[in-house]
Every structure is written in C-alpha cells, then in structure tokens.
Amino acid sequence: MDFSLILFVLVLLTGVVWALDRWFLAGARERRANAVLRSGGTEEAVRRASKEPVFVEYARAFFPVILIVFLLRSFIVEPFRIPSGSMLPSLHIGDFILVNKFAYGVRLPVVNKKIVDLGAPKRGDVLVFRFPGDESINYIKRVIGLPGDRIVYQGKKLYVNGELMEQTPAGAFGSQQGGAGSPEAALLIENLSGVSHEILVAGRPDHTPSEYVVPAGHYFVMGDNRDQSNDSRFWGYVPDENLVGKAFLIWFSWDASGPSRWFFDQIVFERIGATIR
Known part of the structure; x- marks a missing residue:
C-alpha cells in the first residue's frame, strides 16, 4: 500500500470539497438562510439552513493537517520502522x-x-x-x-x-x-x-x-x-x-x-x- 498515494488522494479530496464549499456551497447556504429569515422563519430554521454538511466540516478541519503531513513527509523527513x-x-x-x-x-x-x-x-x-x-x-x-x-x-x-x-x-x-x-x-x-x-x-x-x-x-x-x-x-x-x-x-x-x-x-x-x- 503506497502511503504517499493515499495521502495525496486525501489531500486532493478534502481540498476539492473545501474549495467547492468556499466558492459555491457556502454562498448557496447563506442565500437560503437569508430567504428563510425574510420569510419569518425561526432562529432554529435559519440555523439549519445555514449549517454546513458534516462532510464539508470534516474536510475543512482535516485538509490543512493532511496537507502539512503530506508536504513534510514528501519533501522534508519521513519515518520508517x-x-x-x-x-x-x-x-x-x-x-x-x-x-x-x-x-x-x-x-x-x-x-x-x-x-x-x-x-x-x-x-x-x-x-x-x-x-x-x-x-x-x-x-x-x-x-x-x-x-x-x-x-x-x-x-x-x-x-x-x-x-x-x-x-x-x-x-x-x-x-x-x-x-x-x-x-x-x-x-x-x-x-x-x-x-x-x-x-x-x-x-x-x-x-x-x-x-x-x-x-x-x-x-x-x-x-x-x-x-x-x-x-x-x-x-x-x-x-x-x-x-x-x-x-x-x-x-x-x-x-x-x-x-x-x-x-x-x-x-x-x-x-x-x-x-x-
């Protein structure tokens, strides 16, 4: 199993999800939440409309960590047993x-x-x-x-x-x-x-x-x-x-x-x- 390839795929996946959310999905959620607010929706309804999906939350949290590990392991230092x-x-x-x-x-x-x-x-x-x-x-x-x-x-x-x-x-x-x-x-x-x-x-x-x-x-x-x-x-x-x-x-x-x-x-x-x- 090529661990470098696995890390690269994880960086790519989490990075793409984070970028798509930042550039497209986040704006759509904000517009949806504003629409719920203008229609007189409750605070809970507005919160649900603006809440990011779980997979986006995980991608945003893990992307920088995986990227740093990938760069360190690929170009600086790598552990072996x-x-x-x-x-x-x-x-x-x-x-x-x-x-x-x-x-x-x-x-x-x-x-x-x-x-x-x-x-x-x-x-x-x-x-x-x-x-x-x-x-x-x-x-x-x-x-x-x-x-x-x-x-x-x-x-x-x-x-x-x-x-x-x-x-x-x-x-x-x-x-x-x-x-x-x-x-x-x-x-x-x-x-x-x-x-x-x-x-x-x-x-x-x-x-x-x-x-x-x-x-x-x-x-x-x-x-x-x-x-x-x-x-x-x-x-x-x-x-x-x-x-x-x-x-x-x-x-x-x-x-x-x-x-x-x-x-x-x-x-x-x-x-x-x-x-x-």
Missing part, C-alpha cells in the same frame, strides 16, 4: 528512524521524479530506497559502492577499487542483543573510506560472486549484518531513481522480543535520539 536484523548492530529490530528526504535531491511525491538535484549518496551513508525487485517495498542498507567503483567481497573482507577496507575486532555480539535472534557473530569496526561503523560477521563460508563493477547511475549496498542481509550481492544495484533518502536519527526504539512485558519495559530509552552513522 526497522523490520529485520540486516543492519545490526547499527540498527535494531523495532528502531523507528527518520529519513532526510532532500539529501539526494527534491523528488515529486507518488511519481518519485527528481526535480532538483541537491547531492548524491556518499560511501558509508545509510540509505533508504525502493527495492528494485518490488518498488512497493522499502529497503535500508549501507552504501558501499558508488558509480564506477569495483567492489570485491572475499573471505569476509571488503575491497573498494583494490583498497582493503580495514576491519578491527571489537568483541562478540550475542543473539540477545537487539532482539534480532541473530547467531553468535564477531563484532568488527570497519573503516569504509574514512567512515567507521560496526559490522557483524559470522563464521559461515561465502557462496556468492565476489566481484562487482557499479554501473553509472547506480549504487552497491550491503547490510551491516553481513551474513544475514539480502543486498546487492544477491540482486544487483540500486538505481538513482529508487532513492528515498538518508537515514539520520533513531527517534524511538521498541524491543518486542521475548514474552509480553509492561509497555514501558519494552521501550529502549538509550537508543532514542541516537544518530545513525
């Missing part, structure tokens, strides 16, 4: 994030056509995009390769244009963390061309092709949970027209793992307000 553990340890299941919608240009809502170019993704950005295999689904991954880059992933090591991206051991990451149900994995800090971020690497062998050349106008993306991520290694590259925005903030976090608990026990307060790196 993290549904899987593919970006562990950076993002946990149940994290609610904010995405900068104009970081990579201003795009028309619904049709997703770029009208103003304000920049391009940088290596290391955490990117939200429409999945090329099904554009009704939004994915979130980290940008690894830019147009023209040669990417090699071999033996759990990442090479960009022949340069090894240094990995530093940082301990272990257990399945109890982040509510992801992930297997025991090594926690590493990877230096991605100057952008340091944490990744998870399990002991399983690689079974995917290891070398990729990013075509023009496309990006190569990977999840930080390297062995639990469905990313460019399996389905290819992200075209520029599929970009949604850059993730930058965790505004809420909810840990629903394990047995049902009291509401406030499931809020992960220490993650609220954390920046996404």
Whole structure:
C-alpha cells in the first residue's frame, strides 16, 4: 500500500470539497438562510439552513493537517520502522528512524521524479530506497559502492577499487542483543573510506560472486549484518531513481522480543535520539 498515494488522494479530496464549499456551497447556504429569515422563519430554521454538511466540516478541519503531513513527509523527513536484523548492530529490530528526504535531491511525491538535484549518496551513508525487485517495498542498507567503483567481497573482507577496507575486532555480539535472534557473530569496526561503523560477521563460508563493477547511475549496498542481509550481492544495484533518502536519527526504539512485558519495559530509552552513522 503506497502511503504517499493515499495521502495525496486525501489531500486532493478534502481540498476539492473545501474549495467547492468556499466558492459555491457556502454562498448557496447563506442565500437560503437569508430567504428563510425574510420569510419569518425561526432562529432554529435559519440555523439549519445555514449549517454546513458534516462532510464539508470534516474536510475543512482535516485538509490543512493532511496537507502539512503530506508536504513534510514528501519533501522534508519521513519515518520508517526497522523490520529485520540486516543492519545490526547499527540498527535494531523495532528502531523507528527518520529519513532526510532532500539529501539526494527534491523528488515529486507518488511519481518519485527528481526535480532538483541537491547531492548524491556518499560511501558509508545509510540509505533508504525502493527495492528494485518490488518498488512497493522499502529497503535500508549501507552504501558501499558508488558509480564506477569495483567492489570485491572475499573471505569476509571488503575491497573498494583494490583498497582493503580495514576491519578491527571489537568483541562478540550475542543473539540477545537487539532482539534480532541473530547467531553468535564477531563484532568488527570497519573503516569504509574514512567512515567507521560496526559490522557483524559470522563464521559461515561465502557462496556468492565476489566481484562487482557499479554501473553509472547506480549504487552497491550491503547490510551491516553481513551474513544475514539480502543486498546487492544477491540482486544487483540500486538505481538513482529508487532513492528515498538518508537515514539520520533513531527517534524511538521498541524491543518486542521475548514474552509480553509492561509497555514501558519494552521501550529502549538509550537508543532514542541516537544518530545513525
């Protein structure tokens, strides 16, 4: 379900109803009320004649609210919820994030056509995009390769244009963390061309092709949970027209793992307000 399209339709419907009432229906009601008044009608009869229909009242009340939400969500910032553990340890299941919608240009809502170019993704950005295999689904991954880059992933090591991206051991990451149900994995800090971020690497062998050349106008993306991520290694590259925005903030976090608990026990307060790196 395309929420942007739903909002657009609601803005259109409520706006049309409000405009028609303002320009035509309100005047007709006023003339009708004046006619009732001149004919000696009671105050109640005049009030009923001038009363706006319920659907007009709701349209007038909701139109500005829906319009503001639509504009903010389409051009400024959009909220998303993290549904899987593919970006562990950076993002946990149940994290609610904010995405900068104009970081990579201003795009028309619904049709997703770029009208103003304000920049391009940088290596290391955490990117939200429409999945090329099904554009009704939004994915979130980290940008690894830019147009023209040669990417090699071999033996759990990442090479960009022949340069090894240094990995530093940082301990272990257990399945109890982040509510992801992930297997025991090594926690590493990877230096991605100057952008340091944490990744998870399990002991399983690689079974995917290891070398990729990013075509023009496309990006190569990977999840930080390297062995639990469905990313460019399996389905290819992200075209520029599929970009949604850059993730930058965790505004809420909810840990629903394990047995049902009291509401406030499931809020992960220490993650609220954390920046996404």
